[in-house]
Amino acid sequence: MPLNILGTILTEGTDNIPHYDTIKTALPYVLGATAIKYWSRGPSNTWERKLHGKVYIVTGATSQGMGTSVILEMARLGAQLIFLTREVDEWSTEWVEDLRERTKNELLFMEKCDLNDLWEIRKFVTSWLDNSPPRRLDGVIVMSGNMEPWGIPKFKLPKRKSSKDGLEVQMATNYVGIFHLLNLLQPSFKAQPPDRDVRIIVTTCWLQVMGDINVEDPLWQKVKYDSALKFFASSKLQLGLSMMELQRRLIESVKNDSKKNTERSGKNIAVCMVQPGTMRSQSLRRVISNGSITLLILLYCIILYPILWLFTKSGNRAAQNLLYALNTPELEEINRQDEKAKYVSDCSIVKFARKEFEDEVLQKQLFENTERDILEIEKKMAIKRNAGKPEKKKDSKKKK
Template sequence: MEELGKLITENQTIIASLGVAAITVAVFRRWKAGGRCLSKARLDGKTVIITGANTGIGKETAVDLANRGARVILACRDKSRGENALADVIKRTGSKQVVLKSLDLASLESVRKFAQDINKTEPRINILLNNAGVMMCPYMKTSDGFEMQFGTNHLGHFLLTNLLLEKIKRSAPARIINVSSLAHTFTTKINYDKIKDEKSYSRIEAYAQSKLANILFSRELSRRLQGTGVTVNSLHPGSVATELGRYFPGFTILYPTLSLFFKSPWEGAQTNIHCAVEESLENVTGKYFSDCAVVQESKAARDDEAAKSLWEMSAKMVGIQQ
């Protein structure tokens, strides 16, 4: 009887431990997954542009918005990968309103050609999702000579948005969404001189500055668009298992295990989607989101004077009037 009692106690302990482990895993998965977009809003008759829509959260966002009835323009740099993404989005949604257009954000000429095409052929732009980006790459320059991360993540989107702005305003109510990152907290100010010099180059600092720029740009643009019916918000999608980290040391080895700890692309796309469709956000502008909720950005990202200075500097760099 004593042995039987011990066996029962051991089994109960094992069962209890397994139960705790299962609950822990479930809680971790829910925490990792983050927020969910719960809106059922339709987008029939609306036109959406998504940069970097050939992979990751950009493609998952395209699938969701196409399923809601939107005309979705996939703005992609790589033609071959863009065509594969286009075929996949159409297959998954059955939509005949998904199109592919060429856009290389590391080339101001490409940005201008894309904007010219859109302004000529598209009657409206209801949602512009500036999603594309590059993260922690080695020192490289855009075709116009700018540091690659700042040039692609910020300057390319800054020019694109400004060139499409009049059409967006005529399409109001409309939304502009800029994908930033928690990495914006890794720096305290925009100092382009610090990242344009190859000798003192820091991949992390350059990425952080580009993500801080995304938020400051959103802040200043939202101020300039007050009363137009166009909202501008930025967001942190979370840590997502995508190819964005391909330049990170050891990425090839670590990539197969990222899904255990990071969000899936579908999970990472939820805040994109929330900011694009949630009805209660119709008049919400100048905010920063994470996990489908407004959160507070860093002190540096709330600096209105820094936002104005960045706008002036960016306008000069890309050659547009302020």
């Protein structure tokens, strides 16, 4: 068809082309929109490796967006996946069964572990580590996250939502829970053989450049809740800085624990932060609609969707960055130039935007204070749980 049109133009002129004036007017806009969409979709991952026999713990897999796209590809490549979820119910069970059928991979499992509950995280990790010999673990893929509606400044302040431990829910989900999970899993990472390529991949967001760092109160327990965006951005920033310290600790610990005749470098364990880009996710819908179903339908689905489709990524396109971090040989021990954690954006390793990512003293202090405050919260919650047990026994005796 295009050749016929070009032939007609060359031999007979444009007068014989139907609707030529309309096409001439619309063509620049169509080409411009196509160029914008091609740019906004981002590059594709070009690396692939077989994952048969490899074991990964995954969070955020049930998003029906980026997370689901990532685990579908991992399952297709043969990986054994353990999905962490808040509840193992009828829906989640059917979801896993459907994945097994779609990918022809039976090694997909669901485990209950709410990242908003520090006690549940500790129970899961304790059961994971309570095994001899140590269980195989080729990596952790963290794709879970939470972004609350930002509210309308000066008119409507956002409501503070709390986790089970009393922390602001974004700080708990995006920072504290993930930090606790990966920190407790350190023995498992270090127990892997030196020839095993272990990858800890954590999603972040470009909004982290707007975040603040609260070294003395890293869980933000004493900070006034006046901006949901500030808590979100800061949770992502602090997570990234803590991952820099986690990478150093893992490498140093492996070196110190190794026998002199092995000379392990520890660089087979790679920590990588991935910025997937702006995508049409549940978080974006929640922010634009401000938590309102009416605004979701009118503003997001009808008014803004054409613009969002043009300038943002789908979940599948955003997944390309995580698949790149999972598959690229650049993170293999033999190819690594240094011992620092890496940052991936647009399917390539890039530099960090903020100077704090070069401040090792700050990262260490933030890591240690976060550990300290999490331990204090765990002690308080344990006291509360234990205080309730005798009361239940007394009540049962009275009933008898």
